[in-house]
Amino acid sequence: MHSPAEEVGLMGQRLATRVQAALDAIPRAELVALMREIHDTATARHLAYQHEGVTETIALLPCPLTMRQDQLGYTHYVSQIVLNAIKRLPDLYFEVPEVRDVLRVSDVEEAWLRECWTPAHREANPVFGRFDAVVDYTSAVWKDTIRFMEPNLIGVGGLHIAPTAISVLADLAVPALLRRDPGLRLQLPIDIRDLLLQDLLEHLEVIGRPNGQIVLVDPKFAAEGPDEPDSLARWYREHSGVNVLHADPSELRQRGDEVYYGDVRVDVVYRDGSVLDLMSYAAEGVDVTPMRTLLRQNRVVSSISAELDQKSIFELFTDPVLAERLFSAEERQVMRRHVLWTRRVADRRTTSSFGVQIDLLDFARTERESLVLKPNRSYGGDGVMVGHAVEQGAWEQALDRALAEPNGWVLQQAAPIPVKSFHVLDAAGELHVEPYYVVMGFASNRYGVAMLARASQSQVVNVAQHGGVCAVMVGAQAMHTREYRIPTAGDTARPATT
Helix, strand or coil, X not given: CCCHHHHHHHHHHXXXXXXXXXXXXXXXXXXXXXHHHHHHHHHHCCCEEEECCEEEECCECCCCEEECHHHHHHHHHHHHHHHHHHHCHHHHHHHCHHHHHHCCCCHHHXXXXXXXXXXXXXXXXXXXXXXXXXXXXXXXXXXXXXXXXXXXXXXXXXXXXHHHHHHHHHHHHHHHHHHHCCCCCEEECCCHHHHHHHHHHHHHHHXXXXXXXXXXXXXXCCCCEECCHHHHHHHHHHHHCCCCEEECHHHEEEECCEEEECCEEECEEEECCCHHHHHHHHHCCCCCHHHHHHHHCCCEECCHHHHXXXXXHHHHHXXXXXXXXXXXXXXXXXXXXXXXXXXXCCCCXXXXXXXXXXXXXXXXXXXXXXXXXXXXXXXXXXXXXXXXXXXXXXXXXXXXXXXXXXXXXXXXXXXXXXXXXXXXXXXXXXXXXXXXXXXXXXXXXXXXXXXXXXXXXXXXXXHHHCCEEECEEEECCCCCCCCCCCCCCHHHCEECXX
């Protein structure tokens, strides 16, 4: 017998099973043709990633992932709790020595942080980030499966990829599903591009520059990474009527207290690049003064507070002594339930995930199978080592290397990664069903939460590691929806079918 809460939870499983059954009912030849059309449409809509200068179409898996309206609301709630706690970290960094001990930055980063964190930032601190997490919305106890793995506070990947993946499946896969199950109803979740634009427009109002010029500051000449900014700027111009521009950091110029891109005055920017990235530009002779000015004047999303973007942020959340001092009871409850135990690698004593004192290195060696070793500040899945997937000798060698790079690595509790089977085409065009690990990304503001779902046959799930993407859709009928203090996104979800 399931409890009433578990019965409600299993509604997510029933929704997912219904979608999968409709896809499975498509005749084999028709499904192969559909998957080829999905790939061709993804290519045409520039669902792409650059690997070593070569633009590749990202694999888009054909079965939508599903969630219910109440699940969307709760995901929004916990994402906002974590984001709002992170926004306060600059003040905590300056005031609490223990916070500085966890969030160690270079001298140049601290100098920028001290110069650019002002009272104006404290009043209006725009941070648009993405939290990578695991969650199984088909579980009877789905809330307990939400586990945040790491923050990404600067240059969120997926701004073009996520909504494009959803639109391709909404246009192609959903009609095919409806032909097998006409009663099926799905909605599109909030578009991440709309959330970002809302933050940018609101911040223009806050800083007294309504209707000002928005510029996406992102390297134009990079040979690696998601190829998104031009597509994003074009989408804003075509769909929102907002003339958003894309500039390389080297193309900005300062005149007095104002910054220009060509002859256009820049009023607010969305940045893809940290202070350390800017210093790399400066070493090549690029004038980074314009970006420093924009950060100091609080005209950047994400603000200078995002310079504390480290996986070790989650140590502050999961150390019971620090959390008790720094965060509210509501925040601590969310952190205990949903943030993975994380510790900066060093020869020291700390608390385990059970709250008992441990020697961290001894614990890391004996508990390898329950841990993951990660670079503290890199992204793209680079260097991540899953303890249970490697031998003890390789694990201990990796720990020794991490110790030799102070503040460079974290240990994190390993979370079970949901596995879902997808139809795929091999190189010869033959149809197979293969298991994939699935990881979510949550990008939220007060209006809602957007989803980026990635899938891979490796436990390090990332598009940068040649993984694929999934589309997340929402069941149209709200069931047993609970009201949260933070508004949910369900009220503004757009129908994929009528």
